[in-house]
Amino acid sequence: MHIIQIIPTYSGGGAEILARELHRGMLERDQESSIIFFCANPRREKPGVRGEHFLGFQNPRSPGIALSLRRVIRRIITKQQGPFVLHLHLTWGLFYGVVASAGLDIPTIYTIHNTADRHQKYAGAKLLFSTFFKRVDRLVAISESDSRNSFPTWLSIPSNKITVIPNGARLFSDIKFEGAATSSAKLVVVAVGSLIHRKGFDSLIEGIGTTTDIVESATIVGEGPDREALEDQISRHSMKQVITLAGWQENIAHFYARANVAVISSRWEAFGLVAIEALSTGLPLVSAEVPGLKNVLSGCESVFWYRSGSPTELAKALERVHDARRAGTDFSKSSKNFAANFGMGAMVSKYAELYDRALVQN
Template sequence: MAPALPSVRSIGIVLHDFPLGGTERIALRLARAWIERGIAVTIFVGEDRGPLRDLVPGGARLVPADPPVPRERRSRESLGAAAAAFFMQHPVDGVFVPGNFHWEIVPALARIPDRPAVVAQISSPLRMGPRGWLGQLAFERRMRRLLRNADAVIAMGALHKAQADSIMGRAMTTTIPLPALDDERPARPASGKTILAAGRLIHQKGFDLLIDAFDQLDDPEARLVIAGSGPEEPELARRIAARNLEDRITLAGFVPDLASLLDDARLFVMASRFEGYGAVIVEALGAGRPVVATASTPAVEDVLGDPECGTVVPVEDIGALRTAMVAWLDRPAPDPHRLAGVVDAYRIGSGAEAYLEVFRRALAARHETA
């Protein structure tokens, strides 16, 4: 019989701050789930500010760096040093490093004497054509340098796992579907013809393309709601006004929880030029809403392979966006429970347990080599 794995009683999470990011949202969702399971969670932040600050779960110990570590050049290295100093004085069993953005903090954590198990997450593609071969080579070198002393790496899909293990030169990656969904949220039948989109209002997200595609819909009942805030908001508002669409397109601003907007929607659209994982696709399917998405993220391969769940269109193809939206609005709304069932593996309960298992195995391996 294999020996029992060590228990995990405490976990630290390091975040730079609380921006509008899917990585940070998932980290806070995991923190809540771990607390519900009796784990002591400490969230160490460079600055205690940002729009997701209200999502910090009750029961978490929130520790801002003193002095604060604002975002600037090389600030993640400073954040790593501050976090390492804190966890040396206040030990935890493991530290979770959420997403590629935070990888720079791993080397400092790995230097803690009798250190915690350090688990890093992959949140965006590891191999990207736009980097070019020289940029890709530099990225892989950096990844090996930053993560070589991590105890484990978590990928969101099989492709990321294979790429990570290849880059690192050893099998150190575990695949865990993105824990983007609550355990118990009923999927409600859809009605009306409201299209929902959400994200930071920046060029990457393609909201300009979506507005142009929506302008070509010959359906006076269709409505578009765009949830999010960002620097492109004035330009998008001008674009809407120039097309006389103010009565059909709503810029809803930042919305901390999309649940009510998804309940009112018939269809979710992601028109991004490029994405990390695109957790919002999983969230939309979990609410029982079909998705039209550009081929900008690995999520389309993971969850949109079934044509009953949605449609994948080429990046920056306004005509394809329009055609796909028309097709979904013209057909009966699909069974929301069937769509939600497709992403059951992305529920927070199973995800939180899977992450804890990675920490347990990392601690066991550390004890074996001690």
């Protein structure tokens, strides 16, 4: 069996991490695997992982992708030994993957990575998504709430066509914290995610603006189209000395090691991969109370919930963490024990089983 994954970009969020780690996990199992990115290789001179293919497009929606993608798929199935399974990620991975593989008779799996019911927002979207979903053999949701939200009843998808496979996370349980973060009486905040509206970093900035007496610094790690707006917001609140936009970083562990609390300010999430990564370090987590996160993190004693979209409630949650730290509460054990349930190995095993079933049912 040879797995061919298709995803538009190399980095940017949880979906890209999942796809790359799934590819590595399959190779570690001595399972043949390829992964095709629409973008150029971001590493340039650095050696890549075996089986990586880069189409070289700057725009992940470029019409030329379909033909280029089909050429690469055909080259793989011609030169490599099958049978093959196609695994698509994200909306444009679905669209171009289905078009590029037409007529090749390869069982196809599509993982939907968020809970935004975009299928109903635009004219003709219902027909478009219905058409493409019918071309896919198996649909994967990354949480129970995501399964309900992402595949609404009007799509008429049989329940036996949908599989729930929770995301695996990179676990940083061996991280060594820097002394300045652990000894600081104030909070040293870290937040990780793309700079887009749904991540709610505007609310985080507003919330920190009302808690500067207990927050020493805050670092937001990620990149995206909202950078300029967030920079303007930071400037308006005169918080350049407190809040840093660090951009996209390969070494996330470095930023966790310099913090004593993590924050997820999302307006909605399907799973919250970053939440598990943060907890795996032993940090406490301030989290917006949205269905995807609530479903995954329920029962973790190290999570401090607040009402999503409310800077005031976020500030109060930070104050509760500050008070708990002053009282000597150690979050390390509960955070790490909870995160240990979501390692990459379990996710890779479940996808391997799904690939096997897809071949049998095809």
